[in-house]
Amino acid sequence: MELIRGIHNIKAWHRGCVLSIGNFDGVHLGHQAVLRGLVERARRLNVPACVMVFEPQPQELFARGEAPPRLTRLREKYARLAELGIDRLLCVRFTPEFAAQSPDEFIRGLLVDRLGVRFLVVGDDFRFGRNRGGDFNLLTQAGHVFDFEVVSTQSWRMENRRVSSTLIRRALAEDRLNDAARMLGRPFSLCGRVAHGAKLGRTIGFPTANVALKRRVIPVAGVYAVELKRGERRYPGVANIGHKPTVNGTKALLEVHLFDFAGDLYGEQVEVELCHKLRNEQKFASFALLKEQIQRDAASARQWFGLAVSEPNGM
Known part of the structure; x- marks a missing residue:
């Protein structure tokens, strides 16, 4: 085109x-x-x-x-x-x-x-x-x-179905991912290029692919079970979408931790599909408490995908 x-x-x-x-x-x-x-x-x-x-x-x-x-x-x-x-x-x-x-x-x-x-x-x-x-x-x-x-x-017009961008935004805001996917004809996803971040995740055993969203406003926020699309392959993981309030973040960012993945994604254009929302983004009193919650989030996402819960490993 x-x-x-x-x-x-x-x-x-x-x-x-x-x-x-x-x-x-x-x-x-x-x-x-x-x-x-x-x-x-x-x-x-x-x-x-x-x-x-x-x-x-x-x-x-x-x-x-x-x-x-x-x-x-x-x-x-x-x-x-x-x-x-x-x-x-x-x-x-x-x-x-x-x-x-x-x-x-x-x-x-x-x-x-x-x-x-x-x-x-x-x-x-x-x-x-x-x-x-x-x-x-x-x-x-x-x-x-x-x-x-x-x-x-x-x-x-779509027969017997009212579809609009406004309704899809509302569904996403209300965490109705399945309703949004039905109106889109596909799961809602976010795209961007993987860039170098602060690498704080590596220090607690949860390295992440940091995707700059380059959007004024994001239609979703929180922690999700996700799938990252790379060519014809899909990789399950857990992602945080938001501003990282615990470490005083200001820019909107998508951080994805992939399960059982070894490789280098830096510089790649990726698409991340949102599969299931786990919780809203929140600010923790300490980095240690954040680490504990990330471990729980990863375990919840693994269970949602039907994967064995294991210790965090490198990406």
Whole structure:
């Protein structure tokens, strides 16, 4: 799948496509239904299937600290969209200047002149342009003028199931991992690159893979039984997601201790699936008490996976 970073990188040969616009946060089952319909129409029209997303997401610009936590970062979203057969991902930088353009500029300048849209899928509540003056009805009217069809995402609703990114966030916040997985079509996971940490875990027999999350807000927090995906293999383990209050941590971090694993993960991009929540993150009065709790957490996670409880070993 081709990634087009910014409107300035749209070339003449990119004209002519079917397009859907949205956040597609989580690329959940509802999104998947919409995108399969988009790909099907693209194949019928013999043009590329294109998805437009914004970075940052509009709420992150306007609401700033009040914006909801993301389910997926752009890198993860790219991988999910590629799996669905999308041909191009256009990532538009969402700035105050871009938000202030008129609805007509957005339609004529971007959708018609640059992209040559033949078929457009957006939500009924999609708003765009200065003061959010553009809406679904305006796009439909423009479609009659510029000869492109506009369809609501409701055309591909999941039957008998209401699915939304908001509902998935709520399920995660309420520790309903199974409900979130059903709406996503897969277990909820976090991705990132393994980096060097303070290596405090090694001093107590629990070395960890430290994954920098690079998110403003994390949709989950606490201690979980997890599986780390590395290529085609999966490794069970226990993970802490949060800010490490016992050692006065400030940045959000995912720390994973893998059971019965020997190897080097430094520098690797990994995906960690959350399987079962063990407890909330908490601050302990001493490092010794933290060590005792980590031992209990590891034993609980091993039991959840059906593994023999053993003494901690190296990773």
